Amino acid sequence: MDNFAQAGTVESVACPFCGLLCDDLTVQRDSAGNLKVMENGCARAVTFFERPVAAPSPRIQGKPVALQEALAKAAEILGKARQPLLAGLGTEVFGMRAVMNLAESSRATLDHMNSNGFMRNIHVLQNSGWFTTTLSEVRNRVDLLVVVGTDISSVNPRFFEREIWNTETMFDQNTSQREIVYLGGRDLDTSAGVSPDGRQPDVFACDLDRIPEVVAALRALIIGKKLHASEIAGIATADLERLAQRLLAAKYAVVAWAAGPLAFPHAELTVQNITELVIAINKTTRAAGLPLGGSDGDTSANQVSAWISGYPMRNSYQRNYPDFDPYIYAADRQLQSGEADALFWVSTFNPERTPPAADVPTVVFGDAHMEFEKEPDVYIPVGTPGIDHKGIMFRSDNVVALPLQQLRSSSLPTLGEVLRAIEQALQPAVQ
Amino acid sequence: MLIKLSGGTIYDPAHGIDGKAMDIFVRDGRIVEKPRDGERIDQEYNLAGKVVMAGAIDMHTHIGGGKVNIARTMLPEDHRHDPAAHSDLCRAGCGHAVPSTLTAGYRYAEMGYTAGFEPAVLPMNARQAHLEMGDTPMIDKGGYAMLGSDDLFLRMLAAKQDQNAINDYVAWTIAASQGIGIKVVNAGGINAFKFNQRFLDLDEQNSYYGITPREVLKTLARAVHELGVPHPLHVHGNNLGVPGNVETTLNSMAGVEGYPMHLTHIQFHSYGTEGDRKFSSGAARIAEAINKQKNISADVGQILFGQTVTASGDQMSQFRNAGAGSPHKSVCMDIECDAGCGVVPFKYKDQNFVNALQWAIGLEIFLLVDDPWRIFLTTDHPNGAPFTSYPHLIKLLMDKTFRNDMFASLNLDAQKMSTLASIDREYSLYEIAIMTRAGAAKLVGLHDRGHLGVGAAADITVYTDIADREKMFEKPDYVFKDGQLIVKDGNIVRVVWGATHTVKPEFDRGIEKEIKQYFDKYLTIKMDHMKVSNDEIEGDGRGKVIVQECKGRREKTA
Numbered sequence: 001m002d003n004f005a006q007a008g009t010v011e012s013v014a015c016p017f018c019g020l021l022c023d024d025l026t027v028q029r030d031s032a033g034n035l036k037v038m039e040n041g042c043a044r045a046v047t048f049f050e051r052p053v054a055a056p057s058p059r060i061q062g063k064p065v066a067l068q069e070a071l072a073k074a075a076e077i078l079g080k081a082r083q084p085l086l087a088g089l090g091t092e093v094f095g096m097r098a099v100m101n102l103a104e105s106s107r108a109t110l111d112h113m114n115s116n117g118f119m120r121n122i123h124v125l126q127n128s129g130w131f132t133t134t135l136s137e138v139r140n141r142v143d144l145l146v147v148v149g150t151d152i153s154s155v156n157p158r159f160f161e162r163e164i165w166n167t168e169t170m171f172d173q174n175t176s177q178r179e180i181v182y183l184g185g186r187d188l189d190t191s192a193g194v195s196p197d198g199r200q201p202d203v204f205a206c207d208l209d210r211i212p213e214v215v216a217a218l219r220a221l222i223i224g225k226k227l228h229a230s231e232i233a234g235i236a237t238a239d240l241e242r243l244a245q246r247l248l249a250a251k252y253a254v255v256a257w258a259a260g261p262l263a264f265p266h267a268e269l270t271v272q273n274i275t276e277l278v279i280a281i282n283k284t285t286r287a288a289g290l291p292l293g294g295s296d297g298d299t300s301a302n303q304v305s306a307w308i309s310g311y312p313m314r315n316s317y318q319r320n321y322p323d324f325d326p327y328i329y330a331a332d333r334q335l336q337s338g339e340a341d342a343l344f345w346v347s348t349f350n351p352e353r354t355p356p357a358a359d360v361p362t363v364v365f366g367d368a369h370m371e372f373e374k375e376p377d378v379y380i381p382v383g384t385p386g387i388d389h390k391g392i393m394f395r396s397d398n399v400v401a402l403p404l405q406q407l408r409s410s411s412l413p414t415l416g417e418v419l420r421a422i423e424q425a426l427q428p429a430v431q
Numbered sequence: 432m433l434i435k436l437s438g439g440t441i442y443d444p445a446h447g448i449d450g451k452a453m454d455i456f457v458r459d460g461r462i463v464e465k466p467r468d469g470e471r472i473d474q475e476y477n478l479a480g481k482v483v484m485a486g487a488i489d490m491h492t493h494i495g496g497g498k499v500n501i502a503r504t505m506l507p508e509d510h511r512h513d514p515a516a517h518s519d520l521c522r523a524g525c526g527h528a529v530p531s532t533l534t535a536g537y538r539y540a541e542m543g544y545t546a547g548f549e550p551a552v553l554p555m556n557a558r559q560a561h562l563e564m565g566d567t568p569m570i571d572k573g574g575y576a577m578l579g580s581d582d583l584f585l586r587m588l589a590a591k592q593d594q595n596a597i598n599d600y601v602a603w604t605i606a607a608s609q610g611i612g613i614k615v616v617n618a619g620g621i622n623a624f625k626f627n628q629r630f631l632d633l634d635e636q637n638s639y640y641g642i643t644p645r646e647v648l649k650t651l652a653r654a655v656h657e658l659g660v661p662h663p664l665h666v667h668g669n670n671l672g673v674p675g676n677v678e679t680t681l682n683s684m685a686g687v688e689g690y691p692m693h694l695t696h697i698q699f700h701s702y703g704t705e706g707d708r709k710f711s712s713g714a715a716r717i718a719e720a721i722n723k724q725k726n727i728s729a730d731v732g733q734i735l736f737g738q739t740v741t742a743s744g745d746q747m748s749q750f751r752n753a754g755a756g757s758p759h760k761s762v763c764m765d766i767e768c769d770a771g772c773g774v775v776p777f778k779y780k781d782q783n784f785v786n787a788l789q790w791a792i793g794l795e796i797f798l799l800v801d802d803p804w805r806i807f808l809t810t811d812h813p814n815g816a817p818f819t820s821y822p823h824l825i826k827l828l829m830d831k832t833f834r835n836d837m838f839a840s841l842n843l844d845a846q847k848m849s850t851l852a853s854i855d856r857e858y859s860l861y862e863i864a865i866m867t868r869a870g871a872a873k874l875v876g877l878h879d880r881g882h883l884g885v886g887a888a889a890d891i892t893v894y895t896d897i898a899d900r901e902k903m904f905e906k907p908d909y910v911f912k913d914g915q916l917i918v919k920d921g922n923i924v925r926v927v928w929g930a931t932h933t934v935k936p937e938f939d940r941g942i943e944k945e946i947k948q949y950f951d952k953y954l955t956i957k958m959d960h961m962k963v964s965n966d967e968i969e970g971d972g973r974g975k976v977i978v979q980e981c982k983g984r985r986e987k988t989a
Binding site: 012014023024093094097101104105122125126127128129130131132133134135136137139140141162163168169170171251252282285286288302303306307308309310311312317319320321322323324392394398399400401402403 | 562956957971
């Protein structure tokens with residue numbers, strides 16, 4: 001057992017701040033519990049781990065109160081609500097289990113803060129399915145990486161370092177020969193895609209909202225259709241034709257996207273064109289899609305919700321059984337339409353993800369550094385998983401779940417503890 | 432706490448008891464011989480005329496892990512037909528093809544099942560499998576760790592490492608994944624698919640490693656045996672669903688050279704190429720081979736008609752089958768240099784020639800294999816049908832008239848290709864108790880389950896003996912889990928959480944050096960982070976790890 005009272009160095013720390021979940025960080029702790037990333041960090045990891053120790057008091061209407069009092073007030077608000085909304089859901093597996101139980105006991109609706117992006121993937125999974133791969137396969141097999149609409153680095157900073165420019169692979173590939181293509185988007189920082197020996201990636205830029213056309217054209221070319229247009233959104237058709245040929249000639253092409261940055265209407269159709277072109281390539285050679293991005297436990301929330309209720313995000317226990325509707329149960333819509341009459345917001349990783357403005361009683365279970373434009377009715381600071389307490393988190397590739405360590409002692413309760421206390425205050429607990 | 436179950440008609444094949452009226456005493460969760468002198472009986476159940484068996488054990492059911500959760504996520508339209516509401520005792524969820532974890536636990540218990548084993552735990556995904564099983568109440572559970580297409584194993588074979596090193600790696604994998612056995616899926620084939628091979632027959636080489644499925648099967652079967660793991664190597668054969676695969680299956684049986692091997696969902700691997708449509712039953716040949724080769728056991732993977740979903744580690748086959756999916760969608764994945772998965776929804780139709788013949792082939796195998804200790808009742812849930820159809824399947828096995836009436840309603844061309852109607856056998860209650868209790872416990876290595884002898888865990892199911900076996904088996908009068916009454920008249924009366932059964936064969940820890948090096952060089956997580964600790968299963972105060980006895984390493988291989 002670690003002695004958290006002393007300064008120390010912890011190796012093999014997993015960083016939950018983005019969907020890569022790099023687990024090779026070295027983190028130093030001083031005797032006060034402040035952390036410093038010593039090895040294998042990225043800027044986001046430094047921001048995450050190096051926030052100073054803080055343990056503010058819970059507050060009601062901005063006034064410091066004892067935890068018990070804040071919990072009682074939160075339970076009172078939940079008990080009075082007819083259609084409570086549990087949203088944000090920036091937590092890990094254990095926290096999410098408690099969220100599911102509380103939602104069921106209070107007949108609440110559930111949505112994650114990243115759902116506007118994440119649901120693009122869920123729609124595709126439910127409509128046509130897909131063919132995807134995971135990070136270790138990419139690291140060892142990819143020979144052609146096509147990135148759609150993102151630079152990856154801004155959502156998953158160490159992706160190229162860990163998965164593309166790794167020095168050794170199992171199959172004796174010279175990784176510096178790997179081909180990188182950025183397709184779509186403007187003014188992307190493509191520097192991470194430059195090979196260690198200085199070879200530039202191919203960049204086919206277009207406006208974000210023209211990506212649907214470009215990806216549709218690429219899919220058409222891959223399945224052997226001829227295009228009459230000479231250019232699509234400013235990209236020469238001949239370039240797309242060559243890209244299609246390269247994808248069909250590659251041994252293990254990977255087409256990556258991050259659902260969040262594809263911020264245009266019906267981007268799910270673009271994700272679907274990506275995944276369907278991957279399936280088409282697999283008729284003759286091997287290729288796979290790779291969903292990237294991910295943060296604030298979005299993958300974990302969807303996983304836990306799926307096994308406990310049967311459904312991913314945007315479900316509800318209003319009917320006393322789980323019910324799924326990606327339109328009706330969207331948090332924004334629930335709040336704007338006035339259907340939700342109380343908001344319970346969870347954000348345990350990121351103090352900047354504060355609740356949306358809402359005219360309903362609001363309870364926040366949040367990171368200790370959270371600052372509000374509008375003080376919520378109740379604020380209960382909770383520990384950060386992977387720093388203040390243990391947890392389990394899923395990677396963005398949806399397969400690997402890693403343990404998060406406790407790195408210091410903390411007086412903050414866990415999300416699970418506070419939600420269980422509220423659930424017990426509501427009614428006799430279900431086993 | 433002493434409970435007396437009085438005068439029930441006991442079927443306990445582990446002790447040769449075939450329908451004898453007896454009393455059973457349960458003290459603190461275990462079966463005891465009789466009360467101590469002067470000991471008060473706290474509770475008595477008069478079971479005169481009732482059928483009493485050990486709790487049933489599903490030795491192959493996909494209840495937890497990545498592919499199951501993908502299937503759940505993919506199928507909101509299926510869940511909508513079967514919502515499970517919140518009640519005073521039970522959490523809400525959904526049922527049918529891929530139930531939510533809690534609902535799965537409740538429904539198993541309501542049918543008299545007290546244990547279920549997830550057969551495809553990818554080591555890289557073992558944590559998720561155990562998380563989901565940890566949220567599955569009522570029943571005991573456990574998993575078989577998947578090997579055989581993972582790059583480390585194939586590298587070891589290609590480097591001609593000796594059997595002892597392989598055994599150490601296998602034992603390490605069982606420990607790291609908290610498994611109770613080892614499964615191989617499409618031996619080496621999932622890996623070959625990553626190199627763009629589309630089929631891999633028993634003696635065909637992986638294009639990169641030069642290793643054949645035969646070598647994979649033999650090496651793993653031997654490893655499992657030499658480690659003293661009670662459950663024989665659990666094999667999902669090569670060429671699933673391919674007409675003519677009966678040859679591959681027969682060759683696989685011979686290929687393990689006498690080592691114990693369990694062939695799972697063998698129905699999907701018993702197809703010939705006769706007839707106008709080049710699709711025929713290989714059941715008779717398969718059954719004959721099982722009857723002859725005492726080292727072989729099998730579960731059937733019966734299909735039943737209706738909507739379900741197929742979720743498999745056999746991505747190579749699932750990619751091939753994706754076009755036949757209904758509704759038309761599929762998920763395939765390459766996974767972590769470890770394995771793969773494929774999820775394809777399926778609707779089996781009684782007027783479809785292939786589906787109707789698959790149905791008949793499964794039943795032919797059940798009825799033509801002589802020894803009920805070596806053939807097991809499964810639908811490969813949810814691949815052939817949801818587990819909730821077991822009572823219907825039991826009726827098909829026990830009631831020839833019912834079976835033949837069903838058969839007569841199927842696709843006519845399929846009827847012509849099956850000998851089913853000419854088979855008179857009807858399973859007895861004793862034989863059902865073997866398949867679903869005593870035999871299953873023995874096969875999985877659950878030494879204190881599946882029987883009603885002194886010292887056994889008091890997992891006990893009580894039925895009313897009625898002629899309609901489907902009705903009988905879908906709604907037991909009582910189910911006891913570790914001595915606690917959990918189901919009465921088919922309804923949950925108490926929620927318990929069950930334990931996770933594992934084995935921990937001994938091995939040389941020195942192997943970790945090589946494994947760690949492999950992780951550090953090639954993979955994207957640390958070796959230690961793959962390991963699922965006891966604490967993760969027991970930490971929430973509900974779960975419990977039970978280590979079943981493993982006789983330990985046999986003599987070192989020369």
